[in-house]
Amino acid sequence: MTTSTPASLSVLLQTLSLDDNNSHEEFLRQANNILKSSSDPDTLRTRIVALIKLERYDEAIKSIEQSGAAGLALEHAYCLYKLGDLKGALEISIDKVETERRQRALKHLHAQAQYRAEDFQAATAIYEELSTLPPLVDNEDYDLKVNLGASEAQLSFIGKDGLRPKKRATAEDLQQYETAFNAACISVARGDLNAGLMLLRTSKKLCSNLEGVSEEDIQAELAPVIAQEIYVLIKLGKLEEAVALYKSSDILETTDEAAKLVASANCYLTSQTPNPHVGLRVYEALQKRPEGSQKPFTFQSDILDQNTAILNLQAGKENAAIASAKALKAKNPNDYTLSTIVASIELQTSDSSSAKSIAKTLKDGASRKLGSTADIGIAFINAQNYLKENNVTSAVAVIETLIKELENQPEKRWLPGLVGVVAGLYTLQGRKNKAKAELEAASAYWRSTANPDPAILLATGTAQLNSSNLQDRTMAASIFESLVASHPSALSNAGYVASHPAEDMPSRIAQLTPLTTLLKDINVNTLLDAGVAAPQTKKRPLESTSKPQIKSRKKRKIRLPKAGIDPNKKPDPERWLPLRDRSTYKPKGRKDKKKARDLTQGGPVADKDGDTEMIGGNAVTKVAPSQSAASKNKGKKKGGKRK
Known part of the structure; x- marks a missing residue:
C-alpha cells in the first residue's frame, strides 16, 4: 500500500470544485485522511475552513486548540464569534495575525463583535479607521459604508450620537436597499418619522427588485425593513395601516427571529x-x-x-x-423608567392629586418596594409634578435631597441625565453659577474615568467659554482638547477653535465647516417671498407681571325718575344743597325743632343768664321772666316734720 505525500494530496484538494454542494464534506474527508499521516499546516487549515463552512464551530475550535498551530487566530476568532463568545473573539489580538490582509479581516471581525456586544462607539471607530485605508478586496468599501451606517443608526437609537454630525440621506444612499435602510433608521431614531417612512418604503422597493436572489433570501432581507415600517406607522398613529401591513406581509414566515418578535409584539399593542x-x-x-x-x-x-x-x-x-x-x-440598575411601575401601584389605591400629596404617598411605598429611598425615577416623577404646578422651588428641593443621598455613589450621582436635570433646574431659577458649578463637578468626575461622557464635557466646556474668567476659559481649552482627541466632530473642533487663539491654529480653522456648506440649503428667494419682519414703529410699554393689577371702579348707574323728566318743569335750584340746608327742610317734633334752631349757623344763642348775643350779625333779644312767676317760686317752702 502506497502512502500519499502531502504535496500530492494538496494537488488533489485543489481539483475539488466549490460549486458542488458536497464539496465541503469531501474537503473534510480528504483533509482528515492527510492528517492521519502528516501534520501539514495547509491541510489543517483546509480542514478547519471546511468545518466552518459546515457550521461545525465547536469541532473547529477543538481542532485549533489541539493542534496548537500558529496562523489560525482569524479562524479561531470567527468560530468564537459565531458561537456567541464575543469577549473571547475580542481577546484575540491582531498582533497574532501574520499578514496585512488577515489583520484587516480580523479588524472587520472585531468591529462586528463590538457591534453585537452593543459597544457601537467602538464599532464605529473601527469602521471609520478602515474606511480611511484603501480596500484590499472587491466591494469592501461598500461593505464598510453599510456597516458604518448601521453602527451610527444604533448610536442614534441609544441616544449617544450627540457629538456626531447630523447626516442626511444622499442620492447615493437611495441606490441600494441597505444604505437606504440605514438612513431610514437614523431618521426614525432622531424623530423624523415621515422621512424615515419614505426611506423605508424606498428600501423595501429596492430589496424586492433584487436580481439573482432567491425569494427566500429576499424575504429574510425584507423582515427588518417591514418590522421597522410597522413601528413607524404605529408611532404616526396609523394603526389600521400597521395591522394591515403585518397581516399582508410574510414576516411570520421569515427566518429573522428578532424581526418577527419585535413586529409581533408591537402589532399587538396597536389595539386601542x-x-x-x-x-x-x-x-x-x-x-x-x-x-x-x-x-x-x-x-x-x-x-x-x-x-x-x-x-x-x-x-x-x-x-x-x-x-x-x-x-x-x-x-x-441605571434604568429608572421602571420606577413608574411602582409609582402606578402606589397611586392607584390613593386619593393623592397634588404634587405634595403624591410625593408623600410615594415616599414610603416606593422605598419599601424598591429597597432604597434615593431612587432617581421617583425623584424625577415628584419634580415633574411640582413643575406642572409651576413650583420650581419644590422641584429643586426634591432633586437636591436626592443628590445629597447619592453623595457616596458617584456612579449614580454623576449620571449624565441627572446632571442635566440639576443644571436645567438651576438655570430655570436663574442660578447660572450653580448650574456651572454642577457641570464642572460632573466634568471633573468623568475626566477621571476611563470613558468620559462626551455630552457632559461638551456642556461644561460650552458653559466655561461663556465666562469672562481666564481660569474658566483655560479649563474649557483643556476640555475641548480632550474631546478633539477622543471624539472628533464638528462641535468639538469648533469649541477647540473658540477656546484657543485663532492665530495659533490655521489647520484647525481649515477643518471648520465652510459657510457656503452651512448655507447651501437656504433658499434666499423663498425667504424674500415670505417677507421680512419689520420692526415696530411705536414703543409699547413693557408688560409687567410683578405688580398687582388694580381693578377699575365700576361706574355708577344713573338713576332717573320713574315717570321721566318733565321738560316744562324747572329743576329745584337748591338741589345741590344738603337736605337740612334747604328752605323746605322741616324737622319733625319739638326736640328736633329746638335742636335745629340751636345748631343752625346764624341762629340765636343764649347764655345761662339769659343775655342776648349777636348771632350772624343780627341782634336777638331775650325776654326776662315775669315777676309773678318769680315771687311765686319764692314763696314756696320745703316741707318737713312738725315739731
Missing part, C-alpha cells in the same frame, strides 16, 4: 384597548427568544420586558409586576 390577559399569553408565546447573532439588542429586549411588567399591572397581578420590575432593575 388591549386585553392584558390576552397580551400576557401573546408575550408568553414570544418568550422563546432567539440567541446568537439573531438575539434582539438589550434596549429592545428591555422594552419587551417592561411591556410584560405593565401588562401584569393592568391585569391586576401586582406581585408579578413588582417581581418583573425588580428583575429588570437588577439587570439595569
Whole structure:
C-alpha cells in the first residue's frame, strides 16, 4: 500500500470544485485522511475552513486548540464569534495575525463583535479607521459604508450620537436597499418619522427588485425593513395601516427571529384597548427568544420586558409586576423608567392629586418596594409634578435631597441625565453659577474615568467659554482638547477653535465647516417671498407681571325718575344743597325743632343768664321772666316734720 505525500494530496484538494454542494464534506474527508499521516499546516487549515463552512464551530475550535498551530487566530476568532463568545473573539489580538490582509479581516471581525456586544462607539471607530485605508478586496468599501451606517443608526437609537454630525440621506444612499435602510433608521431614531417612512418604503422597493436572489433570501432581507415600517406607522398613529401591513406581509414566515418578535409584539399593542390577559399569553408565546447573532439588542429586549411588567399591572397581578420590575432593575440598575411601575401601584389605591400629596404617598411605598429611598425615577416623577404646578422651588428641593443621598455613589450621582436635570433646574431659577458649578463637578468626575461622557464635557466646556474668567476659559481649552482627541466632530473642533487663539491654529480653522456648506440649503428667494419682519414703529410699554393689577371702579348707574323728566318743569335750584340746608327742610317734633334752631349757623344763642348775643350779625333779644312767676317760686317752702 502506497502512502500519499502531502504535496500530492494538496494537488488533489485543489481539483475539488466549490460549486458542488458536497464539496465541503469531501474537503473534510480528504483533509482528515492527510492528517492521519502528516501534520501539514495547509491541510489543517483546509480542514478547519471546511468545518466552518459546515457550521461545525465547536469541532473547529477543538481542532485549533489541539493542534496548537500558529496562523489560525482569524479562524479561531470567527468560530468564537459565531458561537456567541464575543469577549473571547475580542481577546484575540491582531498582533497574532501574520499578514496585512488577515489583520484587516480580523479588524472587520472585531468591529462586528463590538457591534453585537452593543459597544457601537467602538464599532464605529473601527469602521471609520478602515474606511480611511484603501480596500484590499472587491466591494469592501461598500461593505464598510453599510456597516458604518448601521453602527451610527444604533448610536442614534441609544441616544449617544450627540457629538456626531447630523447626516442626511444622499442620492447615493437611495441606490441600494441597505444604505437606504440605514438612513431610514437614523431618521426614525432622531424623530423624523415621515422621512424615515419614505426611506423605508424606498428600501423595501429596492430589496424586492433584487436580481439573482432567491425569494427566500429576499424575504429574510425584507423582515427588518417591514418590522421597522410597522413601528413607524404605529408611532404616526396609523394603526389600521400597521395591522394591515403585518397581516399582508410574510414576516411570520421569515427566518429573522428578532424581526418577527419585535413586529409581533408591537402589532399587538396597536389595539386601542388591549386585553392584558390576552397580551400576557401573546408575550408568553414570544418568550422563546432567539440567541446568537439573531438575539434582539438589550434596549429592545428591555422594552419587551417592561411591556410584560405593565401588562401584569393592568391585569391586576401586582406581585408579578413588582417581581418583573425588580428583575429588570437588577439587570439595569441605571434604568429608572421602571420606577413608574411602582409609582402606578402606589397611586392607584390613593386619593393623592397634588404634587405634595403624591410625593408623600410615594415616599414610603416606593422605598419599601424598591429597597432604597434615593431612587432617581421617583425623584424625577415628584419634580415633574411640582413643575406642572409651576413650583420650581419644590422641584429643586426634591432633586437636591436626592443628590445629597447619592453623595457616596458617584456612579449614580454623576449620571449624565441627572446632571442635566440639576443644571436645567438651576438655570430655570436663574442660578447660572450653580448650574456651572454642577457641570464642572460632573466634568471633573468623568475626566477621571476611563470613558468620559462626551455630552457632559461638551456642556461644561460650552458653559466655561461663556465666562469672562481666564481660569474658566483655560479649563474649557483643556476640555475641548480632550474631546478633539477622543471624539472628533464638528462641535468639538469648533469649541477647540473658540477656546484657543485663532492665530495659533490655521489647520484647525481649515477643518471648520465652510459657510457656503452651512448655507447651501437656504433658499434666499423663498425667504424674500415670505417677507421680512419689520420692526415696530411705536414703543409699547413693557408688560409687567410683578405688580398687582388694580381693578377699575365700576361706574355708577344713573338713576332717573320713574315717570321721566318733565321738560316744562324747572329743576329745584337748591338741589345741590344738603337736605337740612334747604328752605323746605322741616324737622319733625319739638326736640328736633329746638335742636335745629340751636345748631343752625346764624341762629340765636343764649347764655345761662339769659343775655342776648349777636348771632350772624343780627341782634336777638331775650325776654326776662315775669315777676309773678318769680315771687311765686319764692314763696314756696320745703316741707318737713312738725315739731
